[in-house]
Amino acid sequence: MIWIETIANGIFLGGLYALIGLGLGFTFGVMKIVNIAQGDFIVAAAFIGLALAPWTPGAALLVVIPVAIIAFLIGLALQSLLINRVLGKDQIPQILLTFGIAIILRNGMVEWFGANSRSIPTGSLRFASFSVGGLRFGVLPALVLVIALCLFAALHWWLRHSRMGRTIVATADDYEVVQLLGVNYRRVYNIATGIALALSAIAGVLLGMRGSFTPYSGVDRLLIAFEVVIIGGIGSFWGMFAGGLILGVTQIVGLKFDPTAGLMYGHIVFFLILIFAPMGIAGLLRR
Template identity: 30%
Template sequence: MATFLGINLFGLFGQLLVGLINGSFYALLSLGLAIIFGLLKIINFAQGAMYMLGAFAAWMVLNYLGINYWLALIVVPLAVGAVGILMERLLIRPIAQEDHLYSLLLTFGIALMLQGTFTHVFGSSGMAYAIPEALQGGFKLPFMYLPAYRAWIVVASILVCGATWWMIEKTRLGAYLRAGTENAQLMQAFGINVPLMVTLTFGFGVGLAGFAGVMAAPVYSVSPDMGSNLLIIVFAIVVIGGMGSIGGAILTGLGMGVVEGLTKYFYPEASSTVIFLVMVIVLLIKPAGLFGKEA
């Protein structure tokens, strides 16, 4: 067994990988939250439920329609995004002028309904989703065994996060979005269809959660409460990072996953709480968050 300074490298790298995988999901979810928050100034409490919906949708289209993983990776995020668009148009839009706390409560109610529905239909024990054939097996590296699907999660998530970052920071469309974040009314005056932009942004943010759900289906069991557990951690990560920057949301998500993985190796008892403790420290030192802009 490879050891270095008394540390079991196999174990350490294994936990680091698990941490990176968790971090990929944190990054995807907090990125979606940050994009939605930027333009709508609301927190989507149903983001975790949308992630759960994505995982269940992947399971359902495979078992009912025979649509495989790769196709689901495209179809499901679009479908979940469409659900988000409906949600925004039918439920969130009517109370957009009210206090933002109401939209938080609204999305919380939606999350409860979705989670309750899936618990009722599928039970709470969870379903298995097979790893696609092309990604079964793994690579034997000198210091660890790297399962192919797990490597794929990290690579694909970083690609999607990176593409989203590029789109928002470097393209014309992204410039509109950033301008809308600064001053939506002025954008409207310049002839940009802001209501449409808001709807599509919400759909995109929610679609990211759906994408994360499909990615998660083969590694975690597909269960109704998979989203709510994850979302609370993601909230802590959003507080740590601050929602001011897109890149910050991605980096904090991945970073916190790694921190969690390291904790699992060195002090497993604290692994479920370490992210919350980091949040406490950040609140004490830099309340606005690591990448936060507001005072």
């Protein structure tokens, strides 16, 4: 019985990991850009969430909405003012640029907030639990999984059925041809980065509610994001979700065996997938 509870907790955590990967995967899928600063943006969003938390007393989760909006605007500015200037066949300038932004963000946060470990207060939600068939689960982790699932589904639906979504998909397929149809691909990129950062910001706030963070947590978050995207298979939406679940379950089950292991078992699974199925879960299914 205890194992069912453990695996369920792994799935709850995995939903959040999937969400952490989504921003990175979306950015790469649409623009073929790797945003090295993604992890630090996730942490920055948690700090913004911490600052705004007193504004939503009683309904702690609502704070994700203003944080997501702020992150969207930051994404628009980041892409239009900086990243669009270094786009081209060469990937290196863009990697260096986002690497630099990551360093500035991290040190800026240390300067501003100090290096202490923080957590976003969630009031009574923190310890609330529910029971199913004699097993007890936390309400917050379960809600986080539901939110992640809803965001995946909503993005998937929006990309397929809205006009802007279609334009984003088409631009991802061929950014030259969309220009022949009157689409300014740079504008599409601005919006895509806005969406990617908004999704990352939601993940950051939820992570900051479930656990703790410091200005240095960004590297771990980025690593999780990379692992989720690669386990899932680059460019695959639900593969990424599965990737998150696999990582979450391995980590929680691993901790049960070996309480001092931390993220190690997740990294081992990632490593094995990299060796035996380099195209990820989506690649395995396609075979």
